[in-house]
Amino acid sequence: MTGVRPSPLRALGDAATILLASALGMVVEIVAGRLLAPHVGMSLHTWTAIIAVVLGGFSLGHWWGGRLAGPGCDRRTGHRRLAWLLGGCAAATLLAVPALRLAAPLLEGGRVHPLAAILGLALAAFFLPSLLVGTVSPIVTKLAVEEAPPGRMGPVLGRLFAVSALGAIAGTLAAGFVFVSWLGSTATMLACTALYGLMASGHAGAALALARRRAALPVAAAVGLAALLLPAAAARLPALAAPCESESAYFCIRTVDLTDAVGQPARLMVLDHLAHGANVRNEPTLFVQPYLHLVDELMAARGLPERPAAFFLGGGAFTLPRAWAADHPEGRLIVAELDPAVAAAARRDFWLEDGPALAVLTADGRPALQNLPAAPRFDLVFADAFHDIAMPAHLSTREWHRVVRARLRPGGAYVANVMEDKRQPRFLLALARTLALDFPAVEVWVEMAEAPGRRVTYLLLASDTPTPSDRITARRGPGRRWARLPPGFVAARIAAAGVPVLTDDFAPVERLMSHLILSAEGSGR
Incomplete structure:
Protein backbone atom coordinates (compact mmCIF):
# COMPACT_ATOMS: atom_id res chain seq x y z
CA MET A 1 0.00 0.00 0.00
CA PRO A 243 -33.63 -14.64 -36.82
CA CYS A 244 -36.66 -12.51 -35.98
CA GLU A 245 -38.69 -10.40 -38.36
CA SER A 246 -39.54 -8.29 -35.35
CA GLU A 247 -38.45 -8.58 -31.74
CA SER A 248 -40.10 -7.32 -28.60
CA ALA A 249 -39.41 -7.51 -24.90
CA TYR A 250 -41.42 -10.74 -24.90
CA PHE A 251 -40.99 -12.58 -28.20
CA CYS A 252 -39.02 -13.23 -31.34
CA ILE A 253 -41.82 -12.83 -33.90
CA ARG A 254 -41.75 -14.54 -37.30
CA THR A 255 -44.25 -14.98 -40.13
CA VAL A 256 -44.36 -18.25 -42.10
CA ASP A 257 -46.12 -18.41 -45.46
CA LEU A 258 -48.64 -21.29 -45.61
CA THR A 259 -50.03 -20.50 -49.06
CA ASP A 260 -48.77 -23.73 -50.64
CA ALA A 261 -50.12 -25.87 -47.80
CA VAL A 262 -53.53 -24.19 -47.60
CA GLY A 263 -54.05 -23.49 -51.30
CA GLN A 264 -54.73 -19.78 -50.86
CA PRO A 265 -52.96 -16.88 -49.11
CA ALA A 266 -52.36 -17.94 -45.50
CA ARG A 267 -49.76 -17.25 -42.83
CA LEU A 268 -48.59 -18.79 -39.56
CA MET A 269 -47.34 -16.72 -36.61
CA VAL A 270 -44.34 -18.14 -34.76
CA LEU A 271 -43.43 -16.68 -31.37
CA ASP A 272 -39.99 -17.81 -30.23
CA HIS A 273 -40.15 -21.49 -31.26
CA LEU A 274 -43.89 -22.21 -31.21
CA ALA A 275 -46.82 -21.58 -33.57
CA HIS A 276 -49.41 -19.12 -32.21
CA GLY A 277 -52.13 -18.97 -34.84
CA ALA A 278 -52.63 -19.29 -38.59
CA ASN A 279 -54.89 -17.03 -40.67
CA VAL A 280 -56.30 -17.33 -44.17
CA ARG A 281 -56.57 -13.97 -45.89
CA ASN A 282 -59.86 -14.35 -47.77
CA GLU A 283 -61.63 -16.74 -45.36
CA PRO A 284 -61.43 -15.49 -41.77
CA THR A 285 -63.59 -18.42 -40.60
CA LEU A 286 -61.40 -21.13 -42.14
CA PHE A 287 -59.46 -22.56 -39.20
CA VAL A 288 -56.11 -24.11 -40.02
CA GLN A 289 -55.55 -25.19 -36.41
CA PRO A 290 -58.03 -27.79 -35.07
CA TYR A 291 -58.18 -26.52 -31.47
CA LEU A 292 -59.43 -23.08 -32.54
CA HIS A 293 -61.91 -24.76 -34.86
CA LEU A 294 -63.13 -26.78 -31.87
CA VAL A 295 -63.72 -23.66 -29.75
CA ASP A 296 -65.85 -22.23 -32.54
CA GLU A 297 -67.83 -25.47 -32.96
CA LEU A 298 -68.22 -26.01 -29.20
CA MET A 299 -69.69 -22.58 -28.64
CA ALA A 300 -72.04 -23.04 -31.62
CA ALA A 301 -73.20 -26.35 -30.14
CA ARG A 302 -73.84 -24.62 -26.81
CA GLY A 303 -76.02 -21.98 -28.48
CA LEU A 304 -73.78 -18.95 -28.97
CA PRO A 305 -76.00 -15.88 -29.38
CA GLU A 306 -75.98 -13.78 -32.53
CA ARG A 307 -74.30 -10.95 -30.61
CA PRO A 308 -71.78 -12.82 -28.47
CA ALA A 309 -69.64 -11.31 -25.76
CA ALA A 310 -66.23 -12.94 -25.43
CA PHE A 311 -62.98 -12.27 -23.62
CA PHE A 312 -59.76 -13.75 -25.04
CA LEU A 313 -56.58 -14.14 -23.01
CA GLY A 314 -53.73 -14.05 -25.53
CA GLY A 315 -53.94 -12.79 -29.07
CA GLY A 316 -51.27 -14.48 -31.16
CA ALA A 317 -52.48 -14.21 -34.75
CA PHE A 318 -55.96 -13.25 -33.41
CA THR A 319 -57.44 -16.12 -35.42
CA LEU A 320 -60.64 -16.75 -33.43
CA PRO A 321 -61.38 -13.07 -32.61
CA ARG A 322 -60.92 -12.25 -36.31
CA ALA A 323 -63.28 -15.06 -37.33
CA TRP A 324 -65.96 -14.07 -34.81
CA ALA A 325 -65.68 -10.40 -35.76
CA ALA A 326 -66.46 -11.46 -39.34
CA ASP A 327 -69.29 -13.77 -38.26
CA HIS A 328 -70.75 -11.47 -35.58
CA PRO A 329 -70.06 -7.83 -36.53
CA GLU A 330 -72.36 -6.64 -33.72
CA GLY A 331 -70.69 -8.76 -31.04
CA ARG A 332 -68.51 -7.60 -28.13
CA LEU A 333 -65.06 -9.16 -28.41
CA ILE A 334 -62.19 -8.15 -26.12
CA VAL A 335 -58.66 -9.51 -26.54
CA ALA A 336 -56.01 -9.07 -23.85
CA GLU A 337 -52.59 -9.36 -25.53
CA LEU A 338 -49.63 -8.57 -23.32
CA ASP A 339 -47.23 -7.77 -26.16
CA PRO A 340 -48.11 -4.77 -28.35
CA ALA A 341 -45.64 -6.03 -30.98
CA VAL A 342 -47.72 -9.19 -31.40
CA ALA A 343 -50.87 -7.14 -31.99
CA ALA A 344 -48.96 -4.95 -34.45
CA ALA A 345 -47.73 -8.04 -36.33
CA ALA A 346 -51.29 -9.40 -36.48
CA ARG A 347 -52.49 -6.16 -38.06
CA ARG A 348 -49.53 -5.93 -40.41
CA ASP A 349 -49.13 -9.54 -41.56
CA PHE A 350 -52.25 -11.49 -40.52
CA TRP A 351 -55.06 -9.32 -41.87
CA LEU A 352 -56.44 -8.32 -38.49
CA GLU A 353 -58.72 -5.29 -38.85
CA ASP A 354 -59.91 -3.17 -35.97
CA GLY A 355 -63.64 -2.62 -35.84
CA PRO A 356 -66.53 -1.86 -33.51
CA ALA A 357 -66.85 -5.52 -32.52
CA LEU A 358 -63.23 -6.06 -31.56
CA ALA A 359 -61.19 -4.27 -28.88
CA VAL A 360 -57.55 -5.04 -28.05
CA LEU A 361 -56.15 -4.41 -24.57
CA THR A 362 -52.38 -4.30 -24.11
CA ALA A 363 -52.34 -6.07 -20.78
CA ASP A 364 -51.97 -9.38 -19.01
CA GLY A 365 -55.27 -11.22 -19.24
CA ARG A 366 -55.91 -11.75 -15.55
CA PRO A 367 -55.68 -8.14 -14.33
CA ALA A 368 -57.35 -7.00 -17.56
CA LEU A 369 -60.45 -9.09 -16.84
CA GLN A 370 -60.43 -8.21 -13.14
CA ASN A 371 -60.33 -4.51 -13.96
CA LEU A 372 -63.30 -4.61 -16.33
CA PRO A 373 -66.74 -3.60 -14.98
CA ALA A 374 -68.65 -6.48 -13.41
CA ALA A 375 -71.34 -6.16 -16.08
CA PRO A 376 -72.10 -6.92 -18.83
CA ARG A 377 -70.81 -10.47 -18.54
CA PHE A 378 -69.42 -12.83 -21.19
CA ASP A 379 -70.61 -15.88 -23.09
CA LEU A 380 -67.02 -17.08 -23.42
CA VAL A 381 -63.72 -16.52 -21.64
CA PHE A 382 -61.00 -18.26 -23.63
CA ALA A 383 -57.50 -18.77 -22.20
CA ASP A 384 -54.98 -19.25 -25.00
CA ALA A 385 -51.89 -17.80 -23.32
CA PHE A 386 -48.64 -19.68 -22.85
CA HIS A 387 -45.31 -19.44 -21.08
CA ASP A 388 -43.34 -21.61 -23.51
CA ILE A 389 -45.64 -24.68 -23.83
CA ALA A 390 -47.11 -24.29 -20.33
CA MET A 391 -50.07 -22.21 -19.22
CA PRO A 392 -48.92 -19.29 -17.05
CA ALA A 393 -49.30 -20.35 -13.43
CA HIS A 394 -51.49 -17.38 -12.48
CA LEU A 395 -54.06 -18.50 -15.07
CA SER A 396 -54.35 -21.97 -13.59
CA THR A 397 -55.46 -21.23 -10.04
CA ARG A 398 -58.72 -21.46 -8.13
CA GLU A 399 -58.62 -17.74 -7.33
CA TRP A 400 -58.52 -16.98 -11.05
CA HIS A 401 -61.32 -19.42 -11.79
CA ARG A 402 -63.56 -17.62 -9.30
CA VAL A 403 -62.88 -14.35 -11.12
CA VAL A 404 -63.83 -15.99 -14.41
CA ARG A 405 -67.04 -17.55 -13.11
CA ALA A 406 -68.21 -14.21 -11.76
CA ARG A 407 -67.80 -12.73 -15.27
CA LEU A 408 -69.74 -15.44 -17.16
CA ARG A 409 -73.38 -15.26 -18.11
CA PRO A 410 -75.64 -18.22 -17.22
CA GLY A 411 -74.69 -20.95 -19.66
CA GLY A 412 -71.43 -19.20 -20.50
CA ALA A 413 -68.20 -21.16 -20.71
CA TYR A 414 -64.59 -20.83 -19.69
CA VAL A 415 -62.37 -22.66 -22.20
CA ALA A 416 -58.65 -23.26 -21.72
CA ASN A 417 -56.21 -24.50 -24.35
CA VAL A 418 -53.81 -26.98 -22.73
CA MET A 419 -50.84 -28.68 -24.39
CA GLU A 420 -50.10 -31.86 -22.47
CA ASP A 421 -48.74 -35.37 -22.58
CA LYS A 422 -50.87 -38.08 -24.16
CA ARG A 423 -50.10 -40.66 -21.48
CA GLN A 424 -49.52 -38.68 -18.27
CA PRO A 425 -51.34 -35.34 -18.48
CA ARG A 426 -50.77 -34.46 -14.84
CA PHE A 427 -51.18 -30.72 -15.24
CA LEU A 428 -54.38 -31.20 -17.25
CA LEU A 429 -55.78 -33.39 -14.47
CA ALA A 430 -54.77 -30.88 -11.78
CA LEU A 431 -56.43 -28.08 -13.73
CA ALA A 432 -59.60 -30.13 -14.20
CA ARG A 433 -59.69 -30.95 -10.47
CA THR A 434 -59.27 -27.27 -9.59
CA LEU A 435 -61.97 -26.13 -12.01
CA ALA A 436 -64.41 -28.69 -10.62
CA LEU A 437 -64.34 -26.95 -7.24
CA ASP A 438 -66.15 -23.92 -8.72
CA PHE A 439 -67.85 -25.13 -11.91
CA PRO A 440 -70.58 -27.83 -11.95
CA ALA A 441 -69.61 -28.99 -15.44
CA VAL A 442 -65.96 -29.59 -16.40
CA GLU A 443 -65.25 -31.23 -19.75
CA VAL A 444 -62.09 -32.42 -21.52
CA TRP A 445 -62.24 -32.36 -25.33
CA VAL A 446 -59.81 -33.84 -27.87
CA GLU A 447 -59.71 -34.29 -31.62
CA MET A 448 -60.81 -37.80 -32.63
CA ALA A 449 -58.02 -38.12 -35.21
CA GLU A 450 -55.03 -39.82 -33.60
CA ALA A 451 -52.28 -37.29 -32.90
CA PRO A 452 -48.71 -38.43 -33.58
CA GLY A 453 -46.13 -38.19 -30.83
CA ARG A 454 -46.59 -37.46 -27.15
CA ARG A 455 -47.96 -33.93 -27.19
CA VAL A 456 -51.72 -33.46 -27.45
CA THR A 457 -53.77 -30.27 -27.52
CA TYR A 458 -56.69 -30.57 -25.11
CA LEU A 459 -59.51 -28.14 -24.52
CA LEU A 460 -60.87 -27.84 -21.02
CA LEU A 461 -64.38 -26.39 -20.78
CA ALA A 462 -65.93 -25.28 -17.49
CA SER A 463 -69.48 -24.00 -17.12
CA ASP A 464 -72.63 -24.16 -15.05
CA THR A 465 -74.22 -26.33 -17.76
CA PRO A 466 -72.78 -29.23 -19.76
CA THR A 467 -72.42 -29.29 -23.53
CA PRO A 468 -75.48 -31.05 -25.06
CA SER A 469 -73.41 -33.60 -26.99
CA ASP A 470 -70.28 -35.61 -26.32
CA ARG A 471 -69.35 -35.66 -30.03
CA ILE A 472 -68.96 -32.71 -32.39
CA THR A 473 -68.55 -32.78 -36.16
CA ALA A 474 -67.39 -29.63 -37.91
CA ARG A 475 -70.17 -27.59 -39.53
CA ARG A 476 -67.78 -25.92 -41.93
CA GLY A 477 -64.23 -26.19 -43.14
CA PRO A 478 -62.25 -29.44 -42.83
CA GLY A 479 -64.40 -32.40 -41.75
CA ARG A 480 -62.93 -32.69 -38.29
CA ARG A 481 -64.49 -34.56 -35.37
CA TRP A 482 -63.96 -34.12 -31.64
CA ALA A 483 -64.97 -36.08 -28.56
CA ARG A 484 -65.50 -35.32 -24.89
CA LEU A 485 -63.63 -37.71 -22.62
CA PRO A 486 -66.10 -39.62 -20.40
CA PRO A 487 -66.49 -37.78 -17.07
CA GLY A 488 -66.05 -41.00 -15.09
CA PHE A 489 -62.80 -41.73 -16.89
CA VAL A 490 -61.47 -38.24 -16.17
CA ALA A 491 -62.51 -38.46 -12.50
CA ALA A 492 -60.75 -41.82 -12.13
CA ARG A 493 -57.57 -40.44 -13.72
CA ILE A 494 -57.62 -37.46 -11.36
CA ALA A 495 -58.02 -39.71 -8.32
CA ALA A 496 -55.25 -42.05 -9.46
CA ALA A 497 -52.84 -39.25 -10.29
CA GLY A 498 -53.08 -37.60 -6.87
CA VAL A 499 -52.61 -34.16 -8.38
CA PRO A 500 -52.95 -31.03 -6.20
CA VAL A 501 -55.51 -28.24 -6.27
CA LEU A 502 -53.83 -25.25 -7.92
CA THR A 503 -53.86 -21.99 -5.98
CA ASP A 504 -52.11 -18.64 -6.13
CA ASP A 505 -49.93 -19.91 -3.30
CA PHE A 506 -49.11 -23.26 -4.94
CA ALA A 507 -49.32 -23.87 -8.68
CA PRO A 508 -46.38 -26.12 -9.72
CA VAL A 509 -47.18 -26.05 -13.43
CA GLU A 510 -43.63 -26.78 -14.66
CA ARG A 511 -43.23 -29.69 -12.23
CA LEU A 512 -46.52 -31.26 -13.27
CA MET A 513 -45.54 -30.90 -16.93
CA SER A 514 -41.86 -31.77 -16.54
CA HIS A 515 -42.26 -35.19 -18.21
CA LEU A 516 -43.41 -33.38 -21.39
CA ILE A 517 -41.33 -30.21 -21.15
CA LEU A 518 -38.14 -32.25 -20.76
CA SER A 519 -38.91 -34.45 -23.75
CA ALA A 520 -37.64 -33.56 -27.23
CA GLU A 521 -41.21 -33.10 -28.45
CA GLY A 522 -42.20 -30.96 -25.48
CA SER A 523 -39.24 -28.67 -26.01
CA GLY A 524 -40.45 -27.99 -29.52
CA ARG A 525 -37.64 -29.71 -31.36
Missing part, protein backbone atom coordinates in the same frame (compact mmCIF):
# COMPACT_ATOMS: atom_id res chain seq x y z
CA THR A 2 1.53 3.30 -1.09
CA GLY A 3 -0.30 5.55 1.32
CA VAL A 4 -0.52 8.14 -1.50
CA ARG A 5 -3.98 9.45 -2.16
CA PRO A 6 -4.96 8.57 -5.76
CA SER A 7 -5.95 11.34 -8.12
CA PRO A 8 -9.68 11.95 -8.60
CA LEU A 9 -9.27 11.08 -12.30
CA ARG A 10 -7.75 7.70 -11.45
CA ALA A 11 -10.52 6.96 -8.90
CA LEU A 12 -13.11 7.96 -11.50
CA GLY A 13 -11.51 5.62 -14.06
CA ASP A 14 -11.60 2.71 -11.61
CA ALA A 15 -15.25 3.33 -10.81
CA ALA A 16 -16.17 3.73 -14.48
CA THR A 17 -14.45 0.46 -15.40
CA ILE A 18 -16.23 -1.54 -12.73
CA LEU A 19 -19.57 0.18 -13.42
CA LEU A 20 -19.47 -0.50 -17.16
CA ALA A 21 -18.11 -4.03 -16.82
CA SER A 22 -20.86 -4.96 -14.37
CA ALA A 23 -23.52 -3.32 -16.54
CA LEU A 24 -22.36 -5.04 -19.73
CA GLY A 25 -22.13 -8.42 -17.98
CA MET A 26 -25.78 -8.13 -16.97
CA VAL A 27 -26.88 -6.88 -20.40
CA VAL A 28 -25.36 -9.99 -21.97
CA GLU A 29 -27.09 -12.20 -19.38
CA ILE A 30 -30.52 -10.70 -20.10
CA VAL A 31 -30.01 -10.84 -23.86
CA ALA A 32 -28.99 -14.50 -23.52
CA GLY A 33 -32.58 -15.38 -22.73
CA ARG A 34 -33.87 -13.70 -25.85
CA LEU A 35 -31.20 -15.31 -28.05
CA LEU A 36 -31.95 -18.80 -26.73
CA ALA A 37 -35.73 -18.42 -27.07
CA PRO A 38 -36.01 -19.16 -30.83
CA HIS A 39 -34.15 -22.42 -30.22
CA VAL A 40 -35.46 -23.76 -26.89
CA GLY A 41 -38.21 -21.37 -25.83
CA MET A 42 -38.38 -19.16 -22.78
CA SER A 43 -39.04 -21.30 -19.74
CA LEU A 44 -37.94 -21.72 -16.14
CA HIS A 45 -35.39 -24.26 -17.38
CA THR A 46 -33.96 -21.79 -19.90
CA TRP A 47 -33.44 -19.06 -17.32
CA THR A 48 -32.06 -21.54 -14.78
CA ALA A 49 -29.41 -22.67 -17.28
CA ILE A 50 -28.52 -19.10 -18.27
CA ILE A 51 -28.15 -17.87 -14.70
CA ALA A 52 -26.09 -20.92 -13.73
CA VAL A 53 -23.76 -20.55 -16.73
CA VAL A 54 -23.29 -16.79 -16.30
CA LEU A 55 -22.70 -17.05 -12.55
CA GLY A 56 -20.28 -19.90 -13.17
CA GLY A 57 -18.40 -17.70 -15.64
CA PHE A 58 -18.35 -14.77 -13.23
CA SER A 59 -17.06 -17.01 -10.43
CA LEU A 60 -14.23 -18.52 -12.44
CA GLY A 61 -13.43 -15.07 -13.80
CA HIS A 62 -13.21 -13.60 -10.32
CA TRP A 63 -10.79 -16.37 -9.31
CA TRP A 64 -8.66 -15.86 -12.41
CA GLY A 65 -8.77 -12.08 -12.02
CA GLY A 66 -7.55 -12.47 -8.46
CA ARG A 67 -4.61 -14.50 -9.72
CA LEU A 68 -3.81 -11.84 -12.32
CA ALA A 69 -3.98 -9.18 -9.62
CA GLY A 70 -1.26 -10.88 -7.58
CA PRO A 71 2.30 -9.71 -6.90
CA GLY A 72 3.78 -7.68 -9.72
CA CYS A 73 0.46 -6.22 -10.85
CA ASP A 74 1.12 -2.50 -10.62
CA ARG A 75 -0.79 0.27 -12.37
CA ARG A 76 0.93 -0.14 -15.71
CA THR A 77 0.69 -3.95 -15.69
CA GLY A 78 -2.89 -3.77 -14.47
CA HIS A 79 -3.96 -1.46 -17.30
CA ARG A 80 -2.21 -3.68 -19.83
CA ARG A 81 -3.94 -6.80 -18.53
CA LEU A 82 -7.29 -5.04 -18.40
CA ALA A 83 -6.86 -3.94 -22.01
CA TRP A 84 -6.30 -7.51 -23.15
CA LEU A 85 -9.12 -8.91 -21.01
CA LEU A 86 -11.63 -6.30 -22.14
CA GLY A 87 -10.55 -6.90 -25.72
CA GLY A 88 -11.26 -10.57 -25.06
CA CYS A 89 -14.69 -9.61 -23.73
CA ALA A 90 -15.37 -7.76 -26.97
CA ALA A 91 -14.31 -10.73 -29.10
CA ALA A 92 -16.25 -13.28 -27.01
CA THR A 93 -19.38 -11.13 -27.10
CA LEU A 94 -19.07 -10.66 -30.86
CA LEU A 95 -18.71 -14.42 -31.37
CA ALA A 96 -21.51 -15.42 -28.98
CA VAL A 97 -24.28 -15.28 -31.61
CA PRO A 98 -22.35 -17.29 -34.25
CA ALA A 99 -21.32 -19.78 -31.55
CA LEU A 100 -24.96 -20.24 -30.58
CA ARG A 101 -26.00 -20.86 -34.18
CA LEU A 102 -23.16 -23.30 -34.76
CA ALA A 103 -24.04 -25.26 -31.62
CA ALA A 104 -27.82 -25.31 -32.22
CA PRO A 105 -27.87 -27.94 -35.03
CA LEU A 106 -25.69 -30.23 -32.90
CA LEU A 107 -27.92 -30.01 -29.82
CA GLU A 108 -31.43 -29.64 -31.24
CA GLY A 109 -33.67 -32.18 -32.93
CA GLY A 110 -33.72 -34.65 -30.05
CA ARG A 111 -30.03 -35.48 -30.37
CA VAL A 112 -29.47 -34.91 -26.65
CA HIS A 113 -31.69 -34.54 -23.59
CA PRO A 114 -33.53 -31.16 -23.68
CA LEU A 115 -31.92 -29.99 -20.43
CA ALA A 116 -28.49 -30.85 -21.81
CA ALA A 117 -29.36 -28.96 -25.00
CA ILE A 118 -30.40 -25.83 -23.09
CA LEU A 119 -27.31 -25.97 -20.89
CA GLY A 120 -25.05 -26.70 -23.85
CA LEU A 121 -26.35 -23.74 -25.86
CA ALA A 122 -25.91 -21.42 -22.87
CA LEU A 123 -22.35 -22.67 -22.33
CA ALA A 124 -21.41 -22.37 -26.00
CA ALA A 125 -22.48 -18.75 -26.28
CA PHE A 126 -22.31 -17.09 -22.88
CA PHE A 127 -19.76 -18.78 -20.63
CA LEU A 128 -16.67 -17.17 -22.16
CA PRO A 129 -18.00 -13.56 -22.14
CA SER A 130 -19.00 -14.00 -18.49
CA LEU A 131 -15.66 -15.52 -17.51
CA LEU A 132 -13.65 -12.71 -19.10
CA VAL A 133 -15.71 -9.87 -17.67
CA GLY A 134 -15.46 -11.53 -14.25
CA THR A 135 -11.70 -10.91 -14.25
CA VAL A 136 -12.05 -7.14 -14.35
CA SER A 137 -13.32 -6.36 -10.87
CA PRO A 138 -10.52 -8.09 -8.85
CA ILE A 139 -7.78 -6.31 -10.82
CA VAL A 140 -9.35 -2.85 -10.53
CA THR A 141 -10.14 -3.40 -6.86
CA LYS A 142 -6.59 -4.48 -6.07
CA LEU A 143 -5.11 -1.40 -7.76
CA ALA A 144 -7.51 0.94 -5.96
CA VAL A 145 -6.92 -0.64 -2.54
CA GLU A 146 -3.12 -0.49 -2.86
CA GLU A 147 -3.33 3.25 -3.45
CA ALA A 148 -5.76 3.91 -0.60
CA PRO A 149 -4.41 6.06 2.26
CA PRO A 150 -3.96 4.32 5.61
CA GLY A 151 -7.30 3.48 7.18
CA ARG A 152 -9.22 4.09 3.95
CA MET A 153 -9.27 0.55 2.56
CA GLY A 154 -12.81 -0.10 3.85
CA PRO A 155 -14.40 2.97 2.21
CA VAL A 156 -12.60 2.23 -1.07
CA LEU A 157 -13.87 -1.36 -1.10
CA GLY A 158 -17.36 -0.26 -0.16
CA ARG A 159 -17.41 2.34 -2.91
CA LEU A 160 -16.30 -0.12 -5.58
CA PHE A 161 -18.74 -2.83 -4.44
CA ALA A 162 -21.55 -0.27 -4.51
CA VAL A 163 -20.56 0.89 -7.99
CA SER A 164 -20.47 -2.72 -9.18
CA ALA A 165 -23.98 -3.33 -7.85
CA LEU A 166 -25.25 -0.09 -9.42
CA GLY A 167 -23.73 -1.14 -12.74
CA ALA A 168 -25.47 -4.51 -12.58
CA ILE A 169 -28.79 -2.80 -11.80
CA ALA A 170 -28.32 -0.29 -14.62
CA GLY A 171 -27.41 -3.04 -17.09
CA THR A 172 -30.43 -5.13 -16.12
CA LEU A 173 -32.83 -2.21 -16.49
CA ALA A 174 -31.26 -1.02 -19.74
CA ALA A 175 -31.40 -4.48 -21.33
CA GLY A 176 -34.92 -5.30 -20.20
CA PHE A 177 -36.54 -1.92 -20.78
CA VAL A 178 -34.54 -0.36 -23.62
CA PHE A 179 -31.97 -2.31 -25.61
CA VAL A 180 -33.83 -5.50 -26.57
CA SER A 181 -37.04 -3.65 -27.42
CA TRP A 182 -35.34 -0.88 -29.40
CA LEU A 183 -32.24 -2.53 -30.86
CA GLY A 184 -33.00 -6.25 -30.82
CA SER A 185 -30.86 -8.99 -29.30
CA THR A 186 -28.15 -9.22 -31.94
CA ALA A 187 -27.70 -5.46 -32.22
CA THR A 188 -27.48 -5.24 -28.43
CA MET A 189 -24.66 -7.79 -28.45
CA LEU A 190 -22.86 -5.74 -31.10
CA ALA A 191 -23.29 -2.60 -28.99
CA CYS A 192 -21.80 -4.43 -26.00
CA THR A 193 -18.90 -5.51 -28.23
CA ALA A 194 -18.22 -1.88 -29.15
CA LEU A 195 -18.36 -0.70 -25.53
CA TYR A 196 -16.00 -3.44 -24.38
CA GLY A 197 -13.63 -2.41 -27.19
CA LEU A 198 -13.75 1.25 -26.17
CA MET A 199 -12.94 0.28 -22.57
CA ALA A 200 -10.02 -1.81 -23.84
CA SER A 201 -8.72 1.17 -25.83
CA GLY A 202 -8.82 3.38 -22.74
CA HIS A 203 -6.79 0.92 -20.67
CA ALA A 204 -4.33 0.33 -23.52
CA GLY A 205 -3.74 4.06 -23.73
CA ALA A 206 -3.31 4.32 -19.95
CA ALA A 207 -0.75 1.49 -19.93
CA LEU A 208 1.27 3.14 -22.69
CA ALA A 209 1.05 6.54 -21.02
CA LEU A 210 2.41 5.11 -17.77
CA ALA A 211 5.26 3.56 -19.78
CA ARG A 212 6.02 7.04 -21.18
CA ARG A 213 5.25 5.90 -24.70
CA ARG A 214 4.51 8.69 -27.17
CA ALA A 215 2.19 6.43 -29.12
CA ALA A 216 -0.25 6.17 -26.21
CA LEU A 217 -2.88 8.47 -27.67
CA PRO A 218 -2.66 7.22 -31.29
CA VAL A 219 -2.83 3.58 -30.17
CA ALA A 220 -5.81 4.23 -27.91
CA ALA A 221 -7.55 6.11 -30.73
CA ALA A 222 -6.85 3.31 -33.23
CA VAL A 223 -8.16 0.62 -30.88
CA GLY A 224 -11.22 2.72 -30.11
CA LEU A 225 -11.94 3.25 -33.80
CA ALA A 226 -11.60 -0.47 -34.45
CA ALA A 227 -13.98 -1.13 -31.58
CA LEU A 228 -16.61 0.99 -33.31
CA LEU A 229 -16.04 -0.16 -36.89
CA LEU A 230 -15.68 -3.91 -36.35
CA PRO A 231 -19.17 -4.50 -34.86
CA ALA A 232 -20.70 -2.26 -37.52
CA ALA A 233 -19.02 -4.31 -40.25
CA ALA A 234 -19.86 -7.63 -38.54
CA ALA A 235 -23.56 -6.71 -38.47
CA ARG A 236 -23.66 -7.40 -42.22
CA LEU A 237 -22.44 -10.99 -41.86
CA PRO A 238 -25.01 -13.80 -42.35
CA ALA A 239 -23.90 -15.42 -39.08
CA LEU A 240 -25.12 -12.33 -37.23
CA ALA A 241 -28.39 -11.90 -39.12
CA ALA A 242 -31.31 -11.58 -36.72
